[in-house]
Amino acid sequence: xxxxxxxxxxxxxxxxxxxxxxxxxxxxxxxxxxxxxxxxxxxxxxxxxxxxxxxxxxxxxxxxxxxxxxxxxxxxxxxxxxxxxxxxxxxxxxxxxxxxxxxxxxxxxxxxxxxxxxxxxxx
Numbered sequence: 538x539x540x541x542x543x544x545x546x547x548x549x550x551x552x553x554x555x556x557x558x559x560x561x562x563x564x565x566x567x568x569x570x571x572x573x574x575x576x577x578x579x580x581x582x583x584x585x586x587x588x589x590x591x592x593x594x595x596x597x598x599x600x601x602x603x604x605x606x607x608x609x610x611x612x613x614x615x616x617x618x619x620x621x622x623x624x625x626x627x628x629x630x631x632x633x634x635x636x637x638x639x640x641x642x643x644x645x646x647x648x649x650x651x652x653x654x655x656x657x658x659x660x
Contacts, residue, residue, distance in 0.1 A: 538624065539579060539620070539651035540622050541619050542617060542628070542631065543647040544618070545612040545637065545646070546615050546644035548587060568618075568636070578619075587614070590605055591604060625648070
């Protein structure tokens with residue numbers, strides 16, 4: 538089953554120290570290599586800061602465009618992984634290995650099964 542791992546952490550105004558950024562990059566690289574070696578890595582991407590986000594919400598029948606993320610929270614969506622795991626227990630074990638948080642701030646990984654939607658044939 539495919540699982541999406543949504544990576545949440547608190548954004549740092551200055552982006553954090555170069556040493557911290559490099560440490561997190563190394564930890565993600567190790568996780569990606571292990572998942573690639575096991576042939577279960579389907580996708581992984583990081584996201585730009587939430588200040589670059591745009592949200593479209595419906596106000597009745599009218600779409601409204603807003604600057605910023607959908608929710609006002611301390612933690613923001615920072616990126617995601619999609620892995621092919623045998624079951625939720627395996628997905629939880631992978632989530633435990635994924636680096637989260639900055640400068641001792643808590644972070645988290647939300648795990649969701651990926652829904653199988655019908656594919657639209659290409660023309």
